[in-house]
Structures are given as structure tokens and as C-alpha cells.
Amino acid sequence: MSAPTTDSRPMTPNTGSVFSRLEELLPLVSKPVQYVGGEVNAVVKDWDAMNVRWALMYPDAYEVGAPNQGVAILYEVLNEQADVLCERTYAVWPDLEALMREHGVPQFSIENHRPIGEFDLMGVSFSTELGYTNMLTALDLAGIPLHAVDRTDAHPIVIAGGHAAFNPEPLSMFVDAAVLGDGEEAVLNITAIVRQAKAEGASRDEILLRLARTGSIYVPKFYDVDYLDDGRIRRVAPNREDVPWRVAKHTLMDLDNWPYPKAPPVPVAETVHERMSVEIFRGCTRGCRFCQAGMITRPVRERSIDGIRAIVKGGLEATGYEEVGLLSLSSADHSEIAEIAKSLADEYSESQTSLSLPSTRVDAFNVDLANELTRNGRRSGLTFAPEGGSERMRKVINKMVTEEDLIRTVTTAYANGWRQVKLYFMCGLPTEEDEDVLQIARMAKEVIKAGRIASGKRDIRCTVSIGGFVPKPHTPFQWAGQAPHEVTDARLHLLKEAIRSDRDYAKAIGFRYHDGKPGIVEGLLSRGDRRIGAVIEQAWRDGARFDGWSEHFRYDRWMKAAEAALAGTGVDVDWYTTRERTQAEVLPWDHLDSGLDKEWLWEDWQAALDADSVEDCRWSPCSDCGVCDQMGTFIQMGPTRTEEA
Amino acid sequence: MSRPQPDREVAVAVQKLRLCYAKRGRLRFASHRDFQRALERALRRANVPMAFSAGFNPHPKISYANAAPTGTASEAEYFEIGVVEKVDPDQLREVLDHAMPDGFHIVDVVEASTPDFVARLEASLWRIRLVDVDGEAVRAAVAAFLAEERVEVDRATKDGHRTLETRHVVVSLDAPDGAPDDRGRPCVILTAVVRNETPSVRPDDLLNALRLVGGLALVVPPEVTRLAQGPLDPQAGTVGDPFAPDRAR
Ligand code: SF4
Numbered sequence: 001m002s003a004p005t006t007d008s009r010p011m012t013p014n015t016g017s018v019f020s021r022l023e024e025l026l027p028l029v030s031k032p033v034q035y036v037g038g039e040v041n042a043v044v045k046d047w048d049a050m051n052v053r054w055a056l057m058y059p060d061a062y063e064v065g066a067p068n069q070g071v072a073i074l075y076e077v078l079n080e081q082a083d084v085l086c087e088r089t090y091a092v093w094p095d096l097e098a099l100m101r102e103h104g105v106p107q108f109s110i111e112n113h114r115p116i117g118e119f120d121l122m123g124v125s126f127s128t129e130l131g132y133t134n135m136l137t138a139l140d141l142a143g144i145p146l147h148a149v150d151r152t153d154a155h156p157i158v159i160a161g162g163h164a165a166f167n168p169e170p171l172s173m174f175v176d177a178a179v180l181g182d183g184e185e186a187v188l189n190i191t192a193i194v195r196q197a198k199a200e201g202a203s204r205d206e207i208l209l210r211l212a213r214t215g216s217i218y219v220p221k222f223y224d225v226d227y228l229d230d231g232r233i234r235r236v237a238p239n240r241e242d243v244p245w246r247v248a249k250h251t252l253m254d255l256d257n258w259p260y261p262k263a264p265p266v267p268v269a270e271t272v273h274e275r276m277s278v279e280i281f282r283g284c285t286r287g288c289r290f291c292q293a294g295m296i297t298r299p300v301r302e303r304s305i306d307g308i309r310a311i312v313k314g315g316l317e318a319t320g321y322e323e324v325g326l327l328s329l330s331s332a333d334h335s336e337i338a339e340i341a342k343s344l345a346d347e348y349s350e351s352q353t354s355l356s357l358p359s360t361r362v363d364a365f366n367v368d369l370a371n372e373l374t375r376n377g378r379r380s381g382l383t384f385a386p387e388g389g390s391e392r393m394r395k396v397i398n399k400m401v402t403e404e405d406l407i408r409t410v411t412t413a414y415a416n417g418w419r420q421v422k423l424y425f426m427c428g429l430p431t432e433e434d435e436d437v438l439q440i441a442r443m444a445k446e447v448i449k450a451g452r453i454a455s456g457k458r459d460i461r462c463t464v465s466i467g468g469f470v471p472k473p474h475t476p477f478q479w480a481g482q483a484p485h486e487v488t489d490a491r492l493h494l495l496k497e498a499i500r501s502d503r504d505y506a507k508a509i510g511f512r513y514h515d516g517k518p519g520i521v522e523g524l525l526s527r528g529d530r531r532i533g534a535v536i537e538q539a540w541r542d543g544a545r546f547d548g549w550s551e552h553f554r555y556d557r558w559m560k561a562a563e564a565a566l567a568g569t570g571v572d573v574d575w576y577t578t579r580e581r582t583q584a585e586v587l588p589w590d591h592l593d594s595g596l597d598k599e600w601l602w603e604d605w606q607a608a609l610d611a612d613s614v615e616d617c618r619w620s621p622c623s624d625c626g627v628c629d630q631m632g633t634f635i636q637m638g639p640t641r642t643e644e645a
Numbered sequence: 646m647s648r649p650q651p652d653r654e655v656a657v658a659v660q661k662l663r664l665c666y667a668k669r670g671r672l673r674f675a676s677h678r679d680f681q682r683a684l685e686r687a688l689r690r691a692n693v694p695m696a697f698s699a700g701f702n703p704h705p706k707i708s709y710a711n712a713a714p715t716g717t718a719s720e721a722e723y724f725e726i727g728v729v730e731k732v733d734p735d736q737l738r739e740v741l742d743h744a745m746p747d748g749f750h751i752v753d754v755v756e757a758s759t760p761d762f763v764a765r766l767e768a769s770l771w772r773i774r775l776v777d778v779d780g781e782a783v784r785a786a787v788a789a790f791l792a793e794e795r796v797e798v799d800r801a802t803k804d805g806h807r808t809l810e811t812r813h814v815v816v817s818l819d820a821p822d823g824a825p826d827d828r829g830r831p832c833v834i835l836t837a838v839v840r841n842e843t844p845s846v847r848p849d850d851l852l853n854a855l856r857l858v859g860g861l862a863l864v865v866p867p868e869v870t871r872l873a874q875g876p877l878d879p880q881a882g883t884v885g886d887p888f889a890p891d892r893a894r
Contacts, residue, residue, distance in 0.1 A: 019671070020827065026674055027716050027866035033679055036671035040686070040746045266686060268672065268679050268746055320686030320744070352703050 013154075014047055018105055019113040025099040031269065034062035035096065037110040039265035041318060043079040043086070044111055051083040052195050054187070055109055055119040055156065057138055059131035060548065062090040062110070067273035069327065070125050070162060072264040074183050084191055087111040087119075088265075091134040092141070094545055094552075100141055107141035116142040120194055122156040123187065124175075126164035129525035130518070130548035132171060135160075136540045139174065146537065148176045148221060153204045159190065159217075166249075166296050167473040167589040170525055170532035172220035177211055180218065180592060181249030181296070182282070184258050189214065209240070218247040218592060225530055225588075231571040233529060233586040248593045249296065251633045255282060256307040263318035275323035275356065276315040280308055280340065284329035285635075287614045287623075288387070289398045289604060290426065292472035293329055296594045298627040300618055304640040305336055305343065312344060316353065323354045332359040332366045335618075335638040341372045349375050360385035360424060362401045367412045379417045381463075384409060385424035389440040395611035396431055398604075403443060407450050410462075414451040420461045421447060427491055428469040428483030428516065430608065437491045440464060441498035448508045463510035464499070466492060468519035472526050474594040476604035478587060481580035482523045485516030492516075517555040521547065523577040524562065529588035532576070534565035595633075597626030658696035658706060658727030661757035662734060663891060664741075666722050672748025673718035677709070680749060684724075687744035693737065696727035710763050710874075714847050719871035723766065723887070725757060755891040765887040766841055768816060768877040771848050773835035776865040780822045783833045786859020787820045798853040807844075811854040814840040817882050818851075830865070838882055841874070 026032035047053070056074060058065030065071065071088060078086035087109035092100065100106070106115040116122060116138065124135050139146055144155050151158075160168050161179040168178035179186045190211065197207045212219040222243045226234040238245060252258060264276075281302040284294040303311075312324050324344065334340060337357075344355055355373040359366055362384045370382055386401050388394035394401055410421050425440050444464050451460045468488045471477045492513050500506050525532060538561035546552040562573045581587065583602055590598070600623075604614060614623050618635060628634050668675065675683070685705060688695055697703040706727035713719040734754040742751035775783060790796060796812045816838040823832035839846055848869045855861040875887040886892075 023671070024865055032674040032716070033672075033676065036674050038672050038746050038748050040683075040690075040744075266683075266746075268675050268683055270679065270682070274682070317690065320689035322685070322689065352697060352705075 013118045015115055015118060017113040018108050018115060021103065021105050022100075022108065022113060025096065025103060025105065028099060029096045030093065031063075034090070034269040035092070035110070036268070037113070039110075039267055040320075041263045042111050042265045043075070045079070045085040047085065047112070047114070049083075050085040051198065052081075052085075052121070052191050053119045054078050054084065054086040054191075055089050055114075055116045055122045056086060057089045057116075057122060057124045057135065059091050059124055059126065059134035059138065061093060061546070062267070062269060063271045065090045066265070066267045066269070066271045067275075067277070068125065068127070069261070069277050069279060070127075070183060072277075073258075073260040074123070074125075074187050076260050076262060076264070077184050077258075078187055078191065081188070081191065083195070087114060089116055089138065091131075091138065091546065097137060097141065097545075106143055107138045117144050117155065119156045120198070121190065122158045124158065124160050124162075125183075126160060126162040128548055129164045129170075129522050130553075131164065132525060132536050133540045133544045133547055135171075136174065136537065137545060147173055149173075151176070151204065155204075157194070157204070157207065161186070163293055163296065164526070166292070166592065166594060167526060167528070168218060168220065168592070169530050169588045170528040170536060172530050173533040173537075176208060176219065176221075178218045178220070179216075179250065180247065180594065182252035183250070184252050184260070186216065186250045190217065209243075212240075212243045215244045216248050216250055219243075220530075223591065231569060231575065233588060235586065236588075236591045246591050246593045248631065249595060251595075251631050252282070253301060253633060253636065255279075255301050255303045255636075259307060259311050262311070262314055264315070266319045266321070273325065274321065275325045276312065276319050276321040277325040277327050278308055278311045278315065279303070279327050280331060280334050280337075281328045284333070285617045286330065286333070287398050287604075287616060289396070289476040289608050290387070290429065290469055290472075291329075292475050295475045295596060297329070298595065298625060299633055299635045300333075301636040302334055302336075302638055304638065305340055306640060308340055309343065309347075322352060323356060324348070326355065326357045330359055330361060331357045332361045332363075332369055333618075336640060337369060338372075341369050345372050345375055362386055362405050362409050364409055364412045367409060367416060367418075370413075370418075371416055379419065381420040381422055382413050382418050383422040383424065386443070387424060387426050388429060388436070389425055389438070389443065390436040392611055393429055393432060393436045395613060396608050397426075397429060398608070398613055400613055403446070406443065407446060410447050411450045411454040414460055415454040419455075419459075420463065421451070422463045422465055423447070425464065425466045426469045427466050427495075427513075428488040428519070430471075430477060430480040432483070432491075434491055434494055437495050438498050440466070441495055444499060444509045445502060445505045448505050458508075461508055461510060463512060466495075466511075466513040468514065468516045470519050470523045470526060473587070473589045474596055474601075476601050476608055478527065478601065479581040479583070479585075479605055482520070482577040483516070484578050485520050488516030488519065514550070518547070518550070518553055520573065520577055521553075521555065521558045524558075524573055527588070528576055531566065531569055531571065535562045538562075538565045593630065595625075595627035595630040597624070597630070600625050656696060656729040658729060660728050660731050661725055662728065662732070662737060663723065663725050663755050663757045663762060663888065664738075664751055665753040665888070666724070666745075667750040667752050668713065668717075668719045668722060668748070669750065670718070670748050672746065674716055675749075676715040677712040680712070680722075681707075681709070683746055683749060687741055687746075688726075691740045691744040693726070693732070693741065694728050694730040696729050710766055711841060711845065713871050714849070717848060717869040717871065720752070721769075721871055721874040723762075723874065725762065753888060755888045757891060758894045759890045762887065765876050765890075766874045768838055768840045768875070768884050769871050770873040770884045771835075771837045771839060771851075772870045772872050773837065773848055773852070774823060774868040774870075775833045775835060775863060776826050776867070777830040778833050778861075778863065780820070780831065780833050783820045783835070783855075783861060786855045786861040787818050787835075789859040790815075790855055791818060793858055796854040796858055798850050798857060800850060800853075809844060809846060809850055811846050811850050814842055814846045815851070816840065816877065838877070838884060840877065
């Protein structure tokens with residue numbers, strides 16, 4: 001029996017921690033430390049004193065999810081609110097999942113091991129479509145009905161976000177809402193609405209309606225999808241008055257006003273990135289046509305030098321990390337990167353703190369930067385991404401790099417003591433022929449040749465790393481037919497033979513690739529519509545978990561699930577993946593507004609087919625992609641203004 | 646390498662300190678590597694003036710003594726550090742303890758003034774809490790074990806198996822009843838003094854031995870804590886304080 005409260009807050013369940021029950025299972029599973037929390041900087045708040053409680057999930061193992069920058073930022077933004085609590089949760093591996101089911105232990109948060117089903121909101125941040133099934137496991141373990149329609153006022157509101165939720169349609173039966181774009185202001189808006197609604201005792205439906213009315217939070221159930229006889233979408237329309245026809249993405253301006261993360265939790269368990277990460281700018285307008293991240297994060301918004309330095313300083317003091325990562329989609333593109341690199345190297349190179357700058361730009365300046373950041377450190381490897389094997393392919397994808405650029409760049413790298421160069425390419429790009437991919441072998445040999453001359457050594461190396469191209473929503477390639485996995489695999493095989501055939505070079509060139517099958521599933525999920533939800537559920541029921549991990553991924557399971565779930569719809573996996581779309585077709589994400597003008601995307605797709613290029617709007621005139629106009633945003637770049645006396 | 650080694654000034658350590666730490670509660674699931682990373686970060690957060698090794702990849706000067714296995718708690722783990730400026734041991738204990746994640750605790754610090762510290766860690770006192778077991782059955786297994794001269798167990802290693810003799814390192818082994826746990830299940834507290842030898846006999850080897858000779862069967866994973874490590878008093882069979890010689894000077 002609960003005592004009557006004088007508080008206006010509705011009573012919420014408070015089971016407390018499930019740790020004592022979990023604890024007995026931990027000696028039986030691999031790497032138990034990932035489930036115990038105990039991180040420095042983790043926030044612990046009084047559950048009962050809070051008005052709004054968020055659980056944030058990164059739907060992969062802790063070792064991958066804990067370093068995620070997006071979650072780290074939202075975690076702080078939410079916990080800075082006095083009456084808001086936010087805890088994190090991650091996917092549990094199948095060994096623990098089985099034990100949790102056997103012993104009735106629910107999905108839990110890392111901080112206080114609270115049952116996820118008792119939070120008001122569950123936010124799931126997707127970086128890849130291959131994390132979808134892990135969300136289903138978490139919902140199921142939490143005791144939250146898989147289908148949004150089956151949830152009651154007692155269940156959390158489940159909200160998807162992140163790049164892989166820019167087309168949330170395949171998830172629409174599992175999530176209550178989805179947020180497109182930057183999350184900082186979005187989570188605060190949602191919090192404000194939920195806080196108010198809870199105080200008023202509003203129903204779940206009412207809360208969802210209020211969220212949908214904002215025009216920037218997508219609530220799938222307030223939209224109906226009609227199909228044509230041939231399986232294509234006829235129309236997506238709101239089914240309630242005052243729910244808008246289109247839902248817009250969020251764009252955070254003035255990044256200096258959002259200096260997060262300030263003190264991210266420091267994992268005790270080993271993770272994939274052990275460093276203090278600072279996002280030096282958001283967005284990218286280089287216009288690579290395959291790149292969804294670039295297209296959906298326009299325009300470019302830079303942090304100032306002072307803003308970056310402050311985050312680095314505070315972050316190192318709060319975490320004790322020995323490495324700083326200067327993150328963005330292409331970090332060498334920050335307009336003041338040379339000064340940033342120099343000032344940080346001056347300040348930290350003597351204190352055993354290393355600096356890293358993920359950048360794969362193919363130019364000598366990028367090598368200079370890498371040199372600056374490794375003044376005293378080891379020069380092991382540098383990565384460059386020409387992406388396309390032939391000059392023609394690079395024009396198709398709008399990656400304006402010539403072979404001379406590449407040779408000049410690697411020459412500089414090898415001459416400066418770098419011993420290993422890694423080159424990233426894609427296979428299966430639109431209009432690609434065998435010959436385009438075979439050019440990669442020739443280029444790799446040229447790289448080794450140039451490197452041997454530049455370094456005066458024979459033992460330098462070059463690794464060619466190739467990923468299969470997957471067409472993504474909100475890009476000029478959203479209409480493209482994906483290459484069948486047989487085609488991708490055959491081309492990769494040809495390339496491997498070509499690299500191996502020349503004995504003088506074969507040993508110096510490493511070759512890393514993945515087979516094309518996971519790309520087909522990723523393609524199915526990323527350009528899917530609402531009918532794909534049934535495929536995800538079937539695959540999950542058949543055991544799909546951790547699909548991004550090759551040791552857990554099963555292609556056949558997905559194909560079988562798709563066949564069963566799509567039976568009678570008239571559409572199949574090929575229809576979603578290898579089929580080229582026409583201009584007139586209603587795409588499943590047309591009502592989700594990334595700001596990009598569909599006309600502009602189509603013209604860019606046509607330009608790709610003609611191998612025509614588009615310039616970067618940072619240093620050339622605006623190319624009218626539509627984003628700034630539609631979203632009321634503009635480019636924010638340096639120089640950093642210093643205070644005048 | 647085409648570049649010379651960096652001619653960084655390598656400051657020499659002016660003082661060495663020995664630290665005793667505890668691994669408690671949920672952080673008992675941390676591995677030794679997890680502890681090492683947490684310690685290095687805490688040393689940075691606490692601004693401890695660490696000495697570093699030379700070379701391209703300088704490491705803080707820390708040496709660890711035999712670490713308790715992952716999953717076991719401990720009140721008595723040891724490591725030594727070198728610093729480039731003198732620090733007060735008590736103050737170091739306080740700031741470093743504060744900087745460590747909750748569950749790792751710096752319990753004692755002394756200035757290292759004697760050699761052969763690791764050799765002093767002759768034996769360990771283990772406390773193994775068995776839940777949901779019958780006290781008489783456990784004591785019978787213990788008696789059977791102590792009556793043997795040799796008890797060999799199999800231990801899975803990275804590359805196969807190896808046999809380990811467990812009896813000769815066990816100095817004493819008791820099994821009094823403990824208080825029932827929070828779910829009312831009966832508990833037995835195994836207390837063992839075990840010599841630290843290489844290869845070391847760990848608590849799970851001991852439980853394995855009790856299963857082999859005495860049929861001890863566990864349903865609930867045991868809770869294991871190393872209570873002490875130090876010189877073995879051969880007469881009393883007790884484990885002493887390894888810092889005593891450093892404190893005496
Ligand atoms: S609208 Fe113009 S300035 Fe803005 S991102 Fe698009 S191309 Fe760049």
C-alpha cells in the first residue's frame with residue numbers, strides 16, 4: 001500500500017535497483033564489467049524527486065555504445081535539468097539475454113540498474129540500421145510491448161533518433177515517435193511537453209498528439225500510408241487534424257552555446273574509443289553523393305577555437321583521458337584547423353596527451369596536420385578516402401580527387417616517416433563497371449611505387465579497404481538500384497586477383513573487404529517502408545541480434561524472414577534494394593523533411609549519371625540544395641572573433 | 646624509422662610509493678587491465694606528478710603485484726609508483742582515492758624504503774561466501790580435502806588444459822556458517838590461507854578441488870574476497886602486513 005501523497009506528481013513505480021538479481025548472473029557471462037556501471041562522471045539522481053525520467057539507449061554492446069558522442073551529449077543536457085533524470089542502457093549479449101529471461105531480470109539502466117520499463121521516456125539513438133533488432137530485444141526484456149499500439153499509459157514513450165532514424169518508417173510499428181536531426185534542443189522540447197502533460201495527468205495519446213503538433217517530432221500513428229496496386233506508395237497523409245503533413249529535422253545553431261560533453265562518463269570496461277572527443281563542427285557540404293551523413297547535417301556549423309579549447313581542457317581534467325579526438329565528418333575542413341592543431345599541440349604535447357583528428361581528405365595539408373599532431377608520437381598509419389576507383393567513378397560520386405592528388409599526398413606522407421597508408425574505397429556504386437574497380441589495384445601499385453621512392457625503403461605498406469555501397473534516403477542516390485551482392489562479390493574477387501597478380505607489389509598491399517550480403521540487409525532496412533517492420537520482427541523472432549557483428553549476422557535468416565513477412569504484398573527484397581526508382585515515385589520518407597529540396601536531389605542524381613560535379617557551398621556560391629531556406633539556417637564558420645579591448 | 650627518437654627530457658623518479666587498494670562491490674567484475682586504465686586516468690585527474698618511461702610511447706611508471714582474478718573482490722591488492730616530485734603518502738592516498746571510480750579504493754600508502762616487496766606477498770587470506778549450501782556438507786568436503794596429500798584439478802587455459810596441484814599451498818581452510826543472505830538462503834563462509842605460488846592456486850581452483858574430493862556442488866556463484874596478502878607466519882598460519890618493514894623505517 002502506498003501512502004497518500006500531498007504531491008501533485010502522479011505516482012510512478014519505483015522498483016529500485018535490480019542489481020542484486022543481476023549480480024548472480026554476472027559470473028556466468030563474458031565481460032561482466034560492461035553491465036555494472038560505476039563510471040566516473042556517471043550521474044546519479046534521486047528517482048522519486050524527479051519529474052521526467054529518460055532512459056537513453058545505444059542499441060549495441062556497451063563497448064561500442066559507451067563512447068558514442070550523441071548519447072554523451074544528450075545525457076548531460078538532460079541531467080543538467082534539475083527535475084530530470086537520465087540514465088543509459090545498452091544491448092546485452094545473447095549469453096546474458098538468455099539468463100535474464102530465465103531469471104526474470106528486466107532490461108536495466110547502467111547507472112542504478114533501474115528497470116527500463118519504469119522510465120517515462122526511452123530514447124534510442126541509431127547510427128546504423130543494423131541496430132534495429134537490438135532495440136526489439138531491449139523492449140522485450142523491459143516488458144514493454146513491441147508494438148506501439150499495445151502500449152498503455154504505464155509504458156515509456158519510445159523515441160528513435162540518430163542518423164539511421166532519418167527514415168523511421170521501417171521502425172514505425174515499434175516506436176511511438178522519431179526525431180530527425182540534432183537532439184540537444186529536441187530532447188528539451190520533448191521533456192517540457194512531457195513534464196507539463198504529466199502534471200496535467202494527460203493520457204499517452206494526448207502526449208503523443210502534443211509532440212506531433214510541434215511539427216518537428218514524427219509520430220507514425222498519426223499518419224496513414226496508402227499503396228498503389230504495384231506496391232509503390234500512393235500517399236502518406238496525417239489522419240488527425242492539426243498534425244502537419246511534413247515533419248522537419250532539427251538544426252542546432254551556435255554550437256559554442258552548447259559546449260557538450262563537459263564531463264562524459266569514463267567507462268571502466270574497455271571500449272572502442274578511449275578518448276575525450278570534441279566535435280569541432282557539425283555538417284558537411286562537400287556534397288559526396290553517397291554520403292547520407294553529409295546530406296542530412298547541412299549546413300556547416302563550426303565551433304570557435306576558444307570553444308574547442310575550453311571543451312578539451314575541461315574534458316581532460318574531468319576524465320583523465322590521455323587522448324583527444326577532434327571529431328566531425330571531415331575534420332581537416334574546419335576553417336581554422338591549422339591554428340587549432342598548433343595550439344593544442346603546443347599545449348598538450350609535453351603532457352603525454354595525444355591528439356587525433358579523423359580525416360581522410362586526400363591532400364598534402366591533411367598530412368601536415370597529422371605531422372603537427374604527432375610531433376613526438378609514433379607515425380604509424382594515415383588513412384585517405386578516394387572512395388571511387390576510377391576518375392569517372394569519382395565524378396559520379398562528386399568526390400573531386402584526382403590520381404595526381406592521391407600520389408602527391410601519399411608521397412608527402414611516406415616522405416614524412418609514415419610507414420603505412422590506408423585507402424578507403426566503395427564498391428557497387430551507381431554506373432560502376434568491373435574496370436572502375438580494377439583501377440584500384442593499379443592505383444595501389446602507383447602508391448607503393450611512389451612511396452618506395454619517397455621513403456627510400458621497400459618495406460612500406462598500403463592497405464586497401466573496401467566497403468559495399470548502400471543507397472541511403474535523403475541523398476541523390478536514393479533513387480539508385482543497389483548492386484546485387486553477387487555483383488559486388490565478383491568485382492571484389494577480380495580486384496583481389498589483380499592485386500595478387502603482381503609479385504613485386506602483392507606483399508606490400510593489404511586488402512580488406514566485406515562480402516556484399518550484409519549490405520543488402522542494410523539496404524532493405526534503410527530504404528524500407530512500413531511493410532519492412534514485419535520483416536524486422538520476423539528476423540528478430542528467428543534470432544536476429546547484433547546484426548552489425550559478422551559473427552552474429554545471418555543473411556539467410558533475413559531472407560527467410562523477408563519472404564515470410566512480405567508474402568502477399570507483391571514486393572520483395574529486390575524491389576526494395578536493386579530496383580531503381582523513378583522521379584515520380586513517392587518515397588517512404590518524402591514526408592520527413594531533411595530540408596533538401598527533392599528537385600535538387602533529383603538534378604544532382606542526373607548530374608551524377610552525367611559525371612558532373614557540384615562545388616562545396618563553403619567556398620563557392622550556394623548551390624541551392626534547399627536546406628538553409630527550408631530550415632531557416634545558414635553557414636556558421638570562422639574566423640574566431642577575439643574580444644577587442 | 647626515418648626519424649630519431651624524440652629527445653624528450655625524461656625526469657627521473659625521486660620517490661617510490663607502495664599502494665594498497667581494494668576492489669569492492671560491482672567493480673569486482675573489473676579485470677586487472679580495467680583497473681590499470683582506471684588508475685592511470687585517476688592519477689591524471691588527481692595531478693599526481695608521475696614519472697614516465699622514455700621512448701615514443703611513454704608510460705607512467707607503475708608496477709603491479711599479483712592481481713586477484715576478475716570477478717573476485719579484494720581488500721589487499723598492491724602496486725608501486727614512481728613520482729618526479731616528493732609527495733606525502735597520506736595526502737596521496739586521499740586525493741587518489743577520491744579520483745578513483747567508486748568500488749576501487751586506495752586504502753593505504755607508504756613510501757617504499759625497503760627492497761623485495763613482492764617477495765613479501767607470500768600468502769593470501771581468502772573469504773569465500775557460499776550461498777544456498779548445507780553447512781555440514783561443506784565442512785565434510787573441507788575435511789576430505791584436508792585429509793588428502795595431493796588434490797589435482799584441471800584448469801582451462803587459453804590453449805587447452807593444465808593440471809594444478811592444490812593441496813600443498815593450502816595452509817588452512819575453515820567453513821563456519823554465515824548469516825543467511827537477503828533472500829533468507831543459508832550461507833557458509835569458507836576461509837582459506839593459501840600460499841602465493843606460481844602458477845597460483847585461485848579460489849575457483851580450490852572450489853573445484855572441494856567438488857572433486859568432497860562432492861561440493863554450488864548453484865549460486867560464490868562471492869570471493871581476498872582479505873589480506875603478506876608474509877606468512879608459519880607458526881600461527883596467519884598473513885601479516887607487507888608494509889610493516891617500510892613503516893618501521
Ligand atoms: S542551402 Fe546553400 S548554403 Fe545552405 S547548405 Fe545548401 S548549398 Fe549550402
